[in-house]
Amino acid sequence: MRRGERFYRFRAKKRGGGRALPGGGRGVASPAAREAIGAVATGFREFGEELVSGDPLGWPGYPEKLARVRERTGEGESVVVGEAQVGKTPVVVVAFDFRFLGGSVGEAAGRRIVEAFERARESRRAVVSLVATGGSRMQEGMRSLVQLQRIADACVRAREEGIPHISVLRGPVTGGIWASLGSSADYIIGVRGAEVAFAGSRVRGEEATEGEAFTAAGKLRSGFVDAEAEPGEVPGLLRSAVELLRPAGGEPPAPPEVPRALGFARPPRDPWVAVMRARSPRRPRAEAYLEDYFERRVEISGDRAGGVDAGMLCGFGRRRGRTIAYAAQNGTANTAAGFRTARRLLELADRLQLPVLTLIDTPGAGNTAKDEREGVGTAIAELFCTVAGLKVPITSLVIGEGGSGGALALAAPDNLWVTPDAYFAVISPEGAAAIVEKDRSRARQVAGRMKLMPQDLVELGVVRGIARPKRRPARAIRTSYDAVRRWVVRGHSSGKEHVTKS
Structure with a gap:
């Protein structure tokens, strides 16, 4: 007292x-x-x-x-x-x-x-x-x-x-x-x-x-x-x-498994096709990956500083008996609130000793005057520092557009993967064309020089590998009953020759 x-x-x-x-x-x-x-x-x-x-x-x-x-x-x-x-x-x-x-x-x-x-x-x-x-x-x-x-x-x-x-x-x-x-x-x-x-x-x-x-x-x-x-x-x-969110204990957690790819099974051979695939509205987005990966989950919302970004999905999910924290970009240009919400999620995961999964899919960080007033650059810097300081393992998967620093801020430095219908680049092809060629219309040609396809990223050592696609169910074999019966009888007959009597 x-x-x-x-x-x-x-x-x-x-x-x-x-x-x-x-x-x-x-x-x-x-x-x-x-x-x-x-x-x-x-x-x-x-x-x-x-x-x-x-x-x-x-x-x-x-x-x-x-x-x-x-x-x-x-x-x-x-x-x-x-x-x-x-x-x-x-x-x-x-x-x-x-x-x-x-x-x-x-x-x-x-x-x-x-x-x-x-x-x-x-x-x-x-x-x-x-x-x-x-x-x-x-x-x-x-x-x-x-x-x-x-x-x-x-x-x-x-x-x-x-x-x-x-x-x-x-x-x-x-x-x-x-x-x-x-x-x-x-x-x-x-x-x-x-x-x-x-x-x-x-x-x-x-x-x-x-x-x-x-x-x-x-x-x-x-x-x-x-x-x-x-x-x-x-x-x-x-x-x-x-x-x-129950308190953790025991051994340090293992890294989350890499989610399976839900879209194309093979990466494209043309860089511009890779860009178009990643931007396709028909491509599976973060919500589809989270539903496929987790048995159940609870979302957190907001940066606790007055902002919410619907393009940054954060929360905790149960997969095969353990809790995994996740931060997933949803294909939009993220705001300062989105990056701060992700930072909040990662800090909580670190305190509770929970492994982290991040899904990367953004054309880049927001670049409007409002974004600047809200401190988007500072928010990205804070997230970079949080990722660098994590004591729990993190697995990252690029599932769509990997646009510059706004995408890299969520990337695990040594456990980054990519799906066949994604790309990662220092800047968008249009942005690169505007800077290098002073002509945004030359984006397709510039994309060919950027080495942004999944297989390029593996070759460059930026990602560890390309995520495997979802396995398709085996097709049923259609054959007649008589054919199956003849096959069974032949197998039974030939088997008798190898039986050794005691």
Whole structure:
């Protein structure tokens, strides 16, 4: 216990083994902590019940208010913590009870959250936070506010030890807890319709513009949460996320297998044909490769800095019993937000010791004035550095256009492969023609000098090899019954000559 903290013991009423309390029957969106827990987890075992706040400021009427809310809710504090299972995966749960003074966090609630992260580190379990809070508790003043620092410290220590944190924003989620616990999670699910904002509606005032910016939907659109779901959809999504992001252990992971080529079986002999193949709208794109490669997957979204790029698909998938992180370009010119989302994905994979697969398919990075204002060059540089510093293995496959640095930023330096209907070049043929020949119309001729075909890349030592195509099913043999019978009889007869009697 830190110096100056005061906690009082509170004997909670018996609650029937952790069964859900009345809270409107809204499942995970319920204001009641235990109902939310019951909607997503099983086998809940509470700890930290003895930690309850006193009255550090001598706030008039505060002790009586605490007594009334404890009697009404049956809870000793605004946060309930314990161990449970989400699906078959053991987790540590942090659940806010909005009925308890608006889910506000005082000294004891902060201490409970910190203890939950410590338990997660000790037991190597993921943390699942079910957040519904108005922020810090006014009646405990700065003794309440400094809990944000302690919660952040607990999150960082867990992060350093590879403990994932998945957060469900039940709503409302405002104030310091959004700025310390909720928004720092590795994977964030927003319940549809939930208010999510740093400043709550009372703080913003009536003159503040209400709208999507203050909701889970707005946070998804701006890249601050990974998914938005209806309350009934949350348990399944959470189950998948927890299973895929469970803490790693044991031996370092092996590199991901190279995906099989889904398009042409053989590379072209003409460089311009290679370019046209890669640009064909009929060519299999990243989504087709991800569906073929993984049994199931969960996507992350956004760069956590206000941007989303639909042309950069990132997430985690299950393949043959193990989780693999992926970042896949979808054939468009990527923005700074896309490169930053990929960087976020790779950093998370590195912390969780997960191998990485990248799929390369872009004509190049965005080159508009907007891209420059958003720092696309800096974002690419950061991604290059992240790839260079990865401690987990990475496998990369060029599945379409490999356009300059925007494509190379996702490439494994020593484990890069290419499909038969892809190319990789220092710049687009049109760009090269404009620079070298000062005539973009000479792109086809210039392409012939660029050594950009798959077999050229192998010869140059840039890629390790060309991905093998998808195997075609064997064709059925059509023959008559009499023909098969004669073949069997002949084989049986000839076989008798080799039988040795004992």
